[in-house]
Amino acid sequence: MHSDRTDAAPPQPAPTGSPDRPPTRPVPPTSADDAVPGDDDRAEVTRPPRLLLPAAGGRWAVLLALAVAASTTATLLLPALLARAVNQALAGAGTATGHQLLLVLALLTAAEATAQYAAPRSSAEGAARIRALAIRRTLAAGPAAVARMPVGDLVARLTASAPQAALAAPALVYSAAQLLMAVVAVVALTLISPLLSLAFLATAPTGYAVIRRQLRRTTHAGDGYQRTQAQLASGLLDALSGSRSIAASATVTREIERVLRPLPHLSRLGHELWDTQRRTAWCTGLLAPATQLAVLAVAGTQVAAGRLGVGDLLAALGYTGIGLSGLGTAQSLLDVAQARAGAARLTGVLTLPVRGVTSRPLPAGPGRLELRGVVVRRQGVAALDGLDLTVPDGSWTALVGAPDSVTSLVAALAVGLAEPDEGTVTLDGVPLMEIHPDELPTAISCAFADPVLTGATVQDALGLGPAPPPPWRLRGAARAAQADTFIRRLPDGYRTPMSSLVLSGGERQRLGLARALARDSRLIVLDDATCGLDGATEAAALHALREETAGRTVLHITRRATVAAAADRVAWLHEGRVHTVAAHDELWPLAAYRDVLDGGTPGPRPAPVKASAGD
Missing domain, CATH: 3.40.50.300 (P-loop containing nucleotide triphosphate hydrolases)
Structure with missing residues (x-):
């Protein structure tokens, strides 16, 4: 017999150690979006979480995008203005460019400060919006929600996956800005001297290959980490609901072992996530100075040959640093990967079937x-x-x-x-x-x-x-x-x-x-x-x-x-x-x-x- 929580599907025998709360049998999926978590959970990772992007946005995400756009523009202008100011100073010309340089620096400072404030606010607002959307869908689905996924898994999706999915908006904004700066920097180096862009491109692709590989690892580990968290939550809820029987049967130690059984796997996945970030930081940390040295060597040779001025040398170094910011997309793209994993798990909640609201009135009747x-x-x-x-x-x-x-x-x-x-x-x-x-x-x-x-x-x-x-x-x-x-x-x-x-x-x-x-x-x-x-x-x-x-x-x-x-x-x-x-x-x-x-x-x-x- 059912309680009024799970009466939409027949119950199954309770697992060992939790006799007071038999789990419900999941309803067979009727489409790809309705796949039962656990049986087809890996397929969820491939689902595009587009439906969460509007929820992850908001006014703070818009402000963040504007601030990052202003910061990107100022950053790209700085090397060119610095080169012109140096060349004018060496030539004894006026200080108009110097004034422009100060204005751009002020714009950069203000934009960076705004972005630093808006980014966490955007994530917090997005998490709240996504969680509210998922909770409304869960309550609207009613018994179908717990019939399709264990309660612990459902709770984990509503709590842990929402902040992960909310990383999408700031991560995408920063990733787009950093990639744009990298492309513009390469173009600027080419305009200064094609040899400079060749020197830059000789090492940079290695960094991007490393980032791509680590992104795949992060997506896999992030999804596995969240699913393992859900297993822990489900086991704990089962144990708590059957706590009286567990205590009466003197199986507390065995039940603790059962609940904590996924913990070593969770630890391995957590270490894999940290290892991915460590490897990314290590590789990019080595590639950045190597790229700068290559560009500096080529630029110095051309300055010595009289093909470039001192200002051009400074501009080349500046654009090299900006181009290397493309490697900085590693962390942003890792956040995108984690957001994608969180959004994919929430997609299982947001696609729970909800009965359509009809307007057909119920006439008076005896209750047949x-x-x-x-x-x-x-x-x-x-x-x-x-x-x-x-x-x-x-x-x-x-x-x-x-x-x-x-x-x-x-x-x-x-x-x-x-x-x-x-x-x-x-x-x-x-x-x-x-x-x-x-x-x-x-x-x-x-x-x-x-x-x-x-x-x-x-x-x-x-x-x-x-x-x-x-x-x-x-x-x-x-x-x-x-x-x-x-x-x-x-x-x-x-x-x-x-x-x-x-x-x-x-x-x-x-x-x-x-x-x-x-x-x-x-x-x-x-x-x-x-x-x-x-x-x-x-x-x-x-x-x-x-x-x-x-x-x-x-x-x-x-x-x-x-x-x-x-x-x-x-x-x-x-x-x-x-x-x-x-x-x-x-x-x-x-x-x-x-x-x-x-x-x-x-x-x-x-x-x-x-x-x-x-x-």
């Missing part, structure tokens, strides 16, 4: 639920195969069957948390997927075996929804769910903060039931929502629930005979289809039916039983 020809595949296997089920309006229908994950999948379909691969699910004749999402919580309420209770206080948790019910209705729902008594015993009753509560499984279930009953919904779906109650409490709750839901439609997924007996009719799910719809008393003589309710596996396909009227 119909599933026609429903097919749902999980990992290439049909979990539901041509399911036909009608829940008549105003009736209480119990759905029984095995495995639990399949019956819970029916609950997810009934409340609009999952979509069928084939077939339709309708409420009062309107397909659920065509109803505006804001109307569904009003029309359908649900309770789960493992409810997640959110809200500042108990009353807030019970009233969760677009329009919280009035307090008197909340208290009536709590009484029907057998929760009012223990709520009143809390320190502040219904005003008790949720953060201060330690609830048993049965108490949480009763609060989940009360939350579902508090809304005046036409359809109520209960996914084994009373399985944690003791016999007496469950019997009282079922009696009160029948009175509270009189006139409303109820679909109760269960494996308990007491619940099935209390229902008007039982739909027996077998091999992905409804095999029989009949009263519990008619089905009880069948051994296979009793095996399902007792928690065993179904026997051979039972002989058909005549369905009751209405389905």
